[in-house]
Structure formats: C-alpha cells, structure tokens
Amino acid sequence: MPIHVDSCSRRHFLSTSALLGGGLLTRFSLGAAADGDPESYALLSDTHISADPAKVLRETHLCDNLKAVVAEVKGRPKRAAAVFLSGDAALNDGQPGDYEQLLTQLSPLLGEGAPPLHIGLGNHDDRANFRAIVKPRGPATIESKHVALVEGRDVNWFLVDTLRFTNKVEGELGEEQRQWLNAALKAHADKPAIVVGHHNPQFPPAAQAENAEATQVKHTGIVDTELFVSLLESHRHVKAYIYGHTHNWSHQRRESGLHFINLPPVAYVFDKARPNGWVEVTTTPGKAVFKLHALSKTHPEEGATVELALGPTS
Template sequence: MTIIAQLSDIHLAVAAPGGDDRSGPARALRDAVSAVLALPERPDCLVLTGDLADNGLPAEYARLHALLSPLAMPVFALAGNHDDRAALRSVFTDHAPGDDPAAPFQYAVEVNGVRLVCCDTTVPGAPHGELDGARLAWLDAVLTAGPDLPTVVATHHPPFRVGVRFLDEMGLREPDAFAAVLARHPQVVRVISGHAHRASAGSIGGVTAITCPSTYRQIYLDTGRPGQAAYTGESAGFAVHIVGEDRSAVSHFVPTGGHRPLMQVD
C-alpha cells in the first residue's frame, strides 16, 4: 500500500513593505501541514498540484519551502497557472531536469512501488491549460517506460468539466488527446488535479480523475450562471490517495483546521 497526500492551490503570497496583510494563505498552509502530520499513518510522499504561489515570486516559493519543512517525506511540486516555472525550479531543484528554466516543469518518480507522473498543463501568461504535442509525447513515453507499476498522473488543470462555468472556461483545452494517451496505459489508476478549489470527481480515458480542495479558499458551486470567482465558507482541505499493489486506488478528502484528538467508537 502506498499513501500519497495532495495539497493544492495554496496561493501563498508575500506582502510588499507597508502593504496589506497576506498571512491568510500561510496560516491555512500551517493548518494543512498539521493535518497531514496528524494522519494515523505517515504518507509516503506529498504532491503539490499547482498554484503554490499567488504571484510566482521567488520569495513566495522560499516561504512555501520553509512552511513545508516539518513534513518528513518527499515533496513533489507541480506548476499551476499562478506559478512561474523558473522561480519554482529555483527552490524545488531535484526533479525538473533541463537547462531551460521556462520549459515545462514535469517529471516522473517512483514512490514505494507506485509511479507518480507530474505533467505540466500550464500556458505561461494564461489561466487555461493545454497539453501540446510535445507534452503528450513526453507523457506517452514516460508511461510506456513503466507499464508494470500502478501509476498516478498529476496535473494542475482538471481534464474534465467540473460544472462551474468560471472554472470550465479556464480548464484544460482539448482533453481528448490526453484521454487517448491514458487509454493506452492501463497501469494508470488515478489522475489527480487542482485548479478547481473544491473536491470533485470525474473520469478521463477510462481513469477516475479527481480535483483536490484548496488549502486556502473553496470556490462556490454555482452550476447555473455565467461564472466569476465566488468563494464559500466551506472547509479547506487536502486529498489522500491510497494505491494498492493490485492497482486498486481510493481517494479521501480531509478537512483542515480544528482537529480534535482521536476518539474510539465502542
């Protein structure tokens, strides 16, 4: 059994001198870290599915790295549309090879018998996501190289419509090509994404796909009107994915903040 924790849409910001207080996302991240540490079994790794910084500033990634330091597990980062690839690379240096700092931030790792493939869907300067021919070819080659291990594919933009118009208008463009790649690789047991600022589930290429809650703010579930961002008072949270050697997979959503001691049920 392999346990993968997922945090997303942290939107960590730093205030300019004399500027407004931007401590809310940092407090929320501390709550999320505490909740991960409170799990009864330590995850084998943590994946961050994008929008880690609010403005893509090097200082934001440095602060993020410091706030995550209590976690004694590998941490794998992925870019979102608010992130800057070069600045992200400057702090998360281990898993994004290549000399071009602006190249897609994507890689594959093996964690306790499970492959985690972090696939960059971002388009610099735009809120929507894309997987062009080069990135799809990369993904296909990476999956072809590991056919025997259960695999989790992580993206920032969800590859399915979540039903909130504001989100779907800046979702992943032309997901059918992504679906075709996944359909060729039955070892993929889950696609995990962020961007939606709420938990949701769909499917792509015959694979269950989920979006993770934001550690900070959740977007209002408005399915009926032309969209713009509206936040709710719903609890922040994160996801936990449990992958079995038999390629079984289950995903849980865990609220953050206000944790109480474990109580036995008679």
C-alpha cells in the same frame, strides 16, 4: 533519500529544500513499504502563498490554512511516502518571495527523514522564478516543463506541468510533454499509473459545434484536453488523472474506467459550501483510497473517500 541536514541556517535550509524538491528527476524510486502495509501519500493543491505571511484573500488566511494542513500531514500516524502539491503554489503570479515564503511554511515537511516533496506548477506560478528559488533537484527532463516520475510500491505517479502562461487561466500539456508522458507510460506499463497535474480537463462542446454560442466557451481548463485524455486512455494501466485548479473537491469516472479526481484547495474555495483541505491516499496492491481531510472537521464531506481499483492493467 540523499538528505543531509545539520544546520537550520537560512542558506542551508534553501539548499536542503533544493535537494528535496525532487520534481525534475526523470525517475525517483521511493523506499518500499513492507508488503501488505499500505503506502500513503499526501496530496495538496492550490496553496496560493504570498510573500506576506499575513495575507488574507477571500476571507482566507493563506499561511494559516497551509500551516494547518502541514501540521495534519506531519501528524499522521504513518509517514507519507511522498507529498505532492499540484500547482498554484504561489498567490497570483509566482513572485520569488512567494516561493521563499512557501518553503518557510513547508519547512516542517522538509529536513532529515522527511518524505520527498514535489511541487507542481499552476497558472498562478512562474516556472523561472520557481526554478530559481526552489531549485528542484536534478537536470530538467524536458526544459519546457517541470515533470517527474515517482515510483511507488503499488503505483507509479507521473507528475505533469499544465502551466501555459503565468496568470492566464487556461492550461496546456503541449506536444513535448505529451511525447514525454507517452514514452514514460509505455516504459512503465508493468504497474498502475496515476497522473497528477494542475488544470482540469475541458472538452470542447463538440456536439453543438454548429451552435455559435457553444463554440465561444471560454477555455479555463487544459486546451489540449482531447489529445491528453486520449493519450491517457490509450494506456490501460493509467487509472486516474488528479488535478486542482477549480478549488472544488469532486470525482468522476469515465466510461473507459479512467477516474478524474479534483483535489480541494488548501487555500480558499469559490463556493463556500465546498470543503478546503487536503487528500490522503493509501495504496495496496489492489486499490488506492483517496480520503478527504477537510480543514473544517464538521464539513459534511470530511472523511469522504474515493476508491480506485488498481487491478489488471489490460
């Protein structure tokens, strides 16, 4: 990791953050953990940070929630190999001040010796403002989207960008990104793959196509879901698609064996019974275990795990 920090000045901090925002790298290899030692990752989603550090939305103090999560990630006995934030980093429409505040709040996870951090984009982000403030490292792999490949020891992480229009609910991979993903997956078929984006898959209601009501279902997820999921399922080494957006921690396994894991939000939930928090992933050559760290330690799902076999890729 090319990290050089010798000052805490604001200017220096921002340029350091730029180095750490590794999202635009075509290929990014992590320092390998010792064999047999699990490698761990921190997965965050939907922080919804405002320029105003006191902002409260839906009875949730946004910066306080992120502070608590950052402290937990930082306090884990084993340092994460990488930290991913899967979109809706900003409050509503991705203002420059939102990203400045986000970097301030993430500062305990930045700096010398810190794991690489990738910030993905959701429908409440603005790609141009994000690039201007966070200054992700390296040239854009594809100009239209903010993508990255992070090579772990047991798993390769493909970080996609489903932001379609800022502050419009639905998302999209788009043709250019699907082509990039297809080629990148093909070129890295020797190791299990996990794809991380912001929006949820949403299949059209095909079975009731003649039903006029069904065809009017509102698009809130990925508009090119069928193309995206069939792309994922055409690569047998793709084990899971991970996303946020619905603020609803959940898991499902498709008939093909592909897992969908919906991350909890760091910020507010839409249904008060659901947990907010973050997810820690530990990988070994045979499996990846996703563990919920709920912000409320008394939540019934605190500590819940989802296990993925990373077995043979054929």
